[in-house]
Amino acid sequence: MYQENITALKKDAPIGVFDSGIGGLTVAREIMRQIPNEKIIYFGDTARMPYGSKSKETVTGFSKQIVRFLETFQVKTIVVACNTASAYALDELEKELDIPIIGVIKPGAKTAAEVTRNGRIGVIATEATIGSQMYNKYIQELNKNVTIYGKACPLFVPLVEEGLWEDPVTDEIARRYLTELIDIDIDTLILGCTHYPLIRSTVGRIMGDQVTLVNPAYETARELKELLQQYNILNEEEPHLGENKYQFYVSDGAEKFKRFANSIIKYGILSAKTIKIDEY
Amino acid sequence: MYQENITALKKDAPIGVFDSGIGGLTVAREIMRQIPNEKIIYFGDTARMPYGSKSKETVTGFSKQIVRFLETFQVKTIVVACNTASAYALDELEKELDIPIIGVIKPGAKTAAEVTRNGRIGVIATEATIGSQMYNKYIQELNKNVTIYGKACPLFVPLVEEGLWEDPVTDEIARRYLTELIDIDIDTLILGCTHYPLIRSTVGRIMGDQVTLVNPAYETARELKELLQQYNILNEEEPHLGENKYQFYVSDGAEKFKRFANSIIKYGILSAKTIKIDEY
Structure with a gap:
């Protein structure tokens, strides 16, 4: 320490x-x-x-x-x-x-807790990060009136590493992963894996303008x-x-x-x- | 030894x-x-x-x-x-x-060298296996009159691990990887990664009945x-x-x-x- x-x-x-x-x-x-x-x-x-x-x-x-x-x-x-x-x-x-x-988790959690208006925050990340519930922990320490929806997206990393940053296949996979987050009306989405900023535009297009994307790298x-x-x-x-x-x-x-x-x-x-x- | x-x-x-x-x-x-x-x-x-x-x-x-x-x-x-x-x-x-x-390479290579009729063999595998040229080496030791076409398919492993063994996305990715092997008229295709037998039916459907699939596991x-x-x-x-x-x-x-x-x-x-x- x-x-x-x-x-x-x-x-x-x-x-x-x-x-x-x-x-x-x-x-x-x-x-x-x-x-x-x-x-x-x-x-x-x-x-x-x-x-x-x-x-x-x-x-x-x-x-x-x-x-x-x-x-x-x-x-x-x-x-x-x-x-x-x-x-x-x-x-x-x-x-x-x-x-x-x-x-990278605490800084992203802090921003998400600040920018949400409807108190519904989505997190997309690896299986491990979602399973750890660390985004939930940090966000709820800052703001108890928030609900967090986590979604593991295991194919995003290989798709990014294969260079398919803008591709119909990445669109299709992203649509499958993100549909449930759209359905539950989140207004803030944390890009909870350092690969994801590279497909930020795909994710943003599918989520729509009303959803704020939080990039923990920034x-x-x-x-x-x-x-x-x-x-x-x-x-x-x-x-x-x-x-x-x-x-x-x-x-x-x-x-x-x-x-x-x-x-x-x-x-x-x-x-x-x-x-x-x-x-x- | x-x-x-x-x-x-x-x-x-x-x-x-x-x-x-x-x-x-x-x-x-x-x-x-x-x-x-x-x-x-x-x-x-x-x-x-x-x-x-x-x-x-x-x-x-x-x-x-x-x-x-x-x-x-x-x-x-x-x-x-x-x-x-x-x-x-x-x-x-x-x-x-x-x-x-x-x-697993030598046994698969041997069978492929035996079953090909037109002398055009395809190999699908990881980047590393294709780069090593080991299938080429073993096949040509057995049969010099054969041409081998290698194609790395890096997304197959994550797709299999995600459980998408039968899925339109796997179809689309497989079509992209396999088109060039169809175009050059191979008659034998080695499933050169131990994950691939799990998407054997997708690969078989795209390649067509005239192409023999060789499973090195067997x-x-x-x-x-x-x-x-x-x-x-x-x-x-x-x-x-x-x-x-x-x-x-x-x-x-x-x-x-x-x-x-x-x-x-x-x-x-x-x-x-x-x-x-x-x-x-």
């Missing part, structure tokens, strides 16, 4: 960001946009992805290894850029760490900025030329990751390295 | 069967049908599945751990019931082991029987009542695995246990 020794953290230290694979890049992209002076160490667990169909114990074990890896870079804070890992592992990681750590970057300000560790200076501002590590398939990452992040990812994560 | 000390293997020892997760159950099912006296230790790597999008190095590392786990049961032979692991890891596993090991069980006979280690007696004939282990989610396994194997899977595979 971080508390007292927060003063020891350096402003120019990097931020650690991790995900089961590539979805967390939507969070990294928002951090790059909103706090462009920050250095980022990104880790994607491509050897063991996806997390969304796996158990709490397994996902927590994987997350602990990744945190140990990120700590070798003396990161000043860690962002769990994966809804499944945030749902399953955040509490336990928080206990072990002496630097701040944030997940909200997380905003909350991260506030947190860094609060502890006075926001990096005020642009990293020097030649400093490796954004570093990417994966547990498998660095070249493939780089190609996909470059289609999401337009900053130009120069390199990604493969490391053996189960040795941490 | 097994050779001389084969006489040390016991007839009533179990057979080890492994896969990245659940697909290998189609192979286990064929073994149960064709050589019903054999005991089976099945391992599904559900914590790290799928393998089909991952690298040779990663899949080989995972496979070695699994083989070490299976060896703790004094198995008399090992079946790599996963096309990706057969493509990437079989050669290396063979070098290390002193018991026989077979994969061919592998047949080859396994021949191998056991050849080394005189076929189990001649039905295991005693009370002996645990079929044992299932996974690296994650034993209950979920059990439910899925029971929908594939009608023998009634009584239990599945979760073990920590990265400790092997």
Whole structure:
């Protein structure tokens, strides 16, 4: 638990960001946009992805290894850029760490609780995130007069990874998943998996204009900025030329990751390295 | 490499069967049908599945751990019931082991080379299996006058795992993947991933009656029987009542695995246990 020794953290230290694979890049992209002076160490667990169909114990074990890896870079804070890992592992990681750590669920839950007018919020996410009921927990801590409807959408991740961001098949699958949320008249929908912002327009078209889509990637970057300000560790200076501002590590398939990452992040990812994560 | 000390293997020892997760159950099912006296230790790597999008190095590392786990049961032979692991890891596993090991690719390749009349064979499989070109290698060793057309079908595995075995979406995706194989007039199609027999009827309907579908699960069980006979280690007696004939282990989610396994194997899977595979 971080508390007292927060003063020891350096402003120019990097931020650690991790995900089961590539979805967390939507969070990294928002951090790059909103706090462009920050250095980022990104880790994607491509050897063991996806997390969304796996158990709490397994996902927590994987997350602990990744945190140990990120700590070798003396990161000043860690962002769990994966809804499944945030749902399953955040509490336990928080206990072990002496630097701040944030997940993507709380920021998304907060925004949803604020923007709903009719008190009916939908959450679409992986099987694991929905099963954990963590969005429900956080939203109801903030607003008791809200009903939350969760819907697992297991095919969205493979469809996104196959590149079918705009496709009749994705439309058809999305229609099946979303119909019940339309029928119960939600006015707010949380995109509760970091892959989903990539099919935001499909989801938005099917849900209609009257439904507000909440993107936890955006909200997380905003909350991260506030947190860094609060502890006075926001990096005020642009990293020097030649400093490796954004570093990417994966547990498998660095070249493939780089190609996909470059289609999401337009900053130009120069390199990604493969490391053996189960040795941490 | 097994050779001389084969006489040390016991007839009533179990057979080890492994896969990245659940697909290998189609192979286990064929073994149960064709050589019903054999005991089976099945391992599904559900914590790290799928393998089909991952690298040779990663899949080989995972496979070695699994083989070490299976060896703790004094198995008399090992079946790599996963096309990706057969493509990437079989050669290396063979070098290390002193018991026989077979994969699913060679048996499927052999049958395809025999049944084709026009010399045009299609292979559908994961990205990894297609990229490895192992079906091409084995088929052309047997028959040089054959042309092989490989097509990676990455969405088939998630569609099968989502239970959409008979569904318009699976039809549409299958049509996209298979059109080019129809256009080039193949007469034989290998179902080169252990999940695919579960959508065999969809694939068969789209390809038409003139195309022979080869199911490596069936061919592998047949080859396994021949191998056991050849080394005189076929189990001649039905295991005693009370002996645990079929044992299932996974690296994650034993209950979920059990439910899925029971929908594939009608023998009634009584239990599945979760073990920590990265400790092997």
